[in-house]
Amino acid sequence: MEGLLLGVWEFVVGDDWRTALGVALALALTALLAGAPAPAWWVMPLAVIVLLALSVRRAARAAARKGQTRG
Amino acid sequence: MSSAEIGLALSVFLACAVEAVEALTIVLAVGATRSWSSAMSGVGAATLALAAIVAALGPALTALPIGVLRLVVGGLLLIFGLQWLRKAILRSAGLKAKHDELEAFREETEAARAVGAKHAGFDGYAFTISFKGVLLEGLEVAFIVLTFGANQHRIPLAAASATVAVLLVIAAGVAARAPLARVPENTMKFAVGVMLSSFGMFWGAEGAGASWPGEEAALLAIVPGVLLAANVMVWALRRANDAAAVAARAVSGEAPERATVSA
Numbered sequence: 001m002e003g004l005l006l007g008v009w010e011f012v013v014g015d016d017w018r019t020a021l022g023v024a025l026a027l028a029l030t031a032l033l034a035g036a037p038a039p040a041w042w043v044m045p046l047a048v049i050v051l052l053a054l055s056v057r058r059a060a061r062a063a064a065r066k067g068q069t070r071g
Numbered sequence: 072m073s074s075a076e077i078g079l080a081l082s083v084f085l086a087c088a089v090e091a092v093e094a095l096t097i098v099l100a101v102g103a104t105r106s107w108s109s110a111m112s113g114v115g116a117a118t119l120a121l122a123a124i125v126a127a128l129g130p131a132l133t134a135l136p137i138g139v140l141r142l143v144v145g146g147l148l149l150i151f152g153l154q155w156l157r158k159a160i161l162r163s164a165g166l167k168a169k170h171d172e173l174e175a176f177r178e179e180t181e182a183a184r185a186v187g188a189k190h191a192g193f194d195g196y197a198f199t200i201s202f203k204g205v206l207l208e209g210l211e212v213a214f215i216v217l218t219f220g221a222n223q224h225r226i227p228l229a230a231a232s233a234t235v236a237v238l239l240v241i242a243a244g245v246a247a248r249a250p251l252a253r254v255p256e257n258t259m260k261f262a263v264g265v266m267l268s269s270f271g272m273f274w275g276a277e278g279a280g281a282s283w284p285g286e287e288a289a290l291l292a293i294v295p296g297v298l299l300a301a302n303v304m305v306w307a308l309r310r311a312n313d314a315a316a317v318a319a320r321a322v323s324g325e326a327p328e329r330a331t332v333s334a
Contacts, residue, residue, distance in 0.1 A: 011210070012147055014154045023150050027142065027279045034280030041283050044276040045293065048149070048268060049300050055157045056304050063166045064315070 016058070022051040074290050075270075079219045080232040082266035086215045087236035089259045090208040095240055096172050096250040097204030100179030105186075106194035113201025121209040125216055125230060132221035141222055142278025145271050148218045152267025159261035160301055164308035169257050172250040215267065222274050265301060269294045 013020045026047030033040035072080075102110035132140065161167035179200070186196050216233050220226030243251055273283065273293055283289035 011214070012151050016154065016157070019153050019157075020150045023146055023153070023275070027146050027275050030276050030279035030281050031142075034282075040279070040281035041276055041289075043281070044149075044272045045296065048153070048272050048297065052153055052156060052160075052268075052300065053304060055153065056160050056308065059157060059161055060164075060166055060308055060311075063161070 016055050018058075019051050019055045022047060022054075026051075073287060075223055075287050076225060076228065078266060078270060078290060078294070079223055079225060079229055082263060082270065083212070083215055083219055083229045083232040084236045085259050085266070086263045087212045087233040088240055088254070089256050089263065090212050091237045091240035092172065092251045092254050092256060093170070093175070094205045094208040095244045096175050097179055098201050099244065099250060100176050101183050101197040101200045104180050104183035105189050105197040109194035109197035110201040112193075113198040113203075114205050116198075117202045117205035117209060120206060121213050124210075124213050125226070128217055129221065129226045132217060133224055133226065135221075138278050138280075140278070141274040144218045144222055145274030145276075145278050147271075148215075148222075148267055149271025149275050151214065151218075152264055152269075152271045155260060156264030156268050156297075156301055159257065159264045160304050160308070162257050163261060163305045165312065166308060172252040172254075172256070176250040215263075219270065222270075261301070265294065265298045269297045272297075 026043055029047075030040045030043045033043065098110050098114055101113075132144065135143075158167060162169050183196065183200070212233055216226065216229040220229035240251065243254075269290065273290055276283065285292075
């Protein structure tokens with residue numbers, strides 16, 4: 001069971017848990033605003049762009065640290 | 072067909088085609104090197120396993136209340152899509168090695184030859200490698216078929232789109248009798264990443280209770296918006312990498328090289 005859950009986690013989340021956490025927090029904020037009630041649709045587009053940019057930056061920095069050459 | 076249904080069919084088709092191209096390379100390598108009948112048995116067994124997964128999970132997912140379904144499945148699709156998109160951005164910027172079917176075919180062929188003598192009749196190696204290759208590539212497609220299909224209660228449409236993609240790739244593979252190295256895999260993966268992220272964002276927000284301006288028509292702004300943001304990131308990475316390479320060359324006097332992350 002533990003192996004299965006680990007496999008599902010690896011499959012969906014992969015090596016970037018911060019992005020998964022960010023998506024969960026953004027959805028929670030959306031739900032909070034929608035329940036207020038207040039306009040909430042803008043949260044996810046903003047979150048996606050910020051999370052993607054941060055994720056790409058982390059990966060690019062990791063690549064620079066490794067200093068591998070293009071294959 | 073609504074814009075969401077067109078998006079569903081297109082996303083599943085592209086994702087399935089690109090994964091099928093990769094699976095085809097593996098099957099061709101072990102089939103040609105060891106045993107076609109055993110390799111095809113592996114393909115059949117994996118296809119049955121994938122069909123069983125979709126058949127079992129599809130009705131279970133569509134039985135969930137639509138709000139819960141969109142929140143959970145939309146969120147998962149978004150997380151999954153952002154992974155695809157990040158890798159596609161890194162590939163486009165030259166920071167991650169692109170998938171090369173001819174190289175993958177060569178590696179699989181060498182591995183199949185290194186195993187040793189072929190067995191008469193059933194070949195366990197050819198069966199296992201084909202089964203594993205098709206199952207692993209197919210699981211991503213099954214996930215996309217289930218999440219897209221369940222969110223719109225159109226799993227048959229998603230499954231049909233996936234089937235058409237697989238049949239086209241098989242037909243192209245039979246005609247070419249070689250790995251489909253000229254298929255623009257990386258461009259297709261970029262497009263799939265954009266679609267998964269866009270639809271995941273749309274459904275996730277709806278499931279959380281938000282109302283999109285224009286409802287489903289908002290997708291006509293979301294998809295180009297994500298595409299634009301991703302292209303801006305590619306441009307910024309290329310620029311930063313080129314500037315770093317020029318600076319490194321100025322310091323050391325050596326030819327610039329781009330750093331990459333492992334595939």
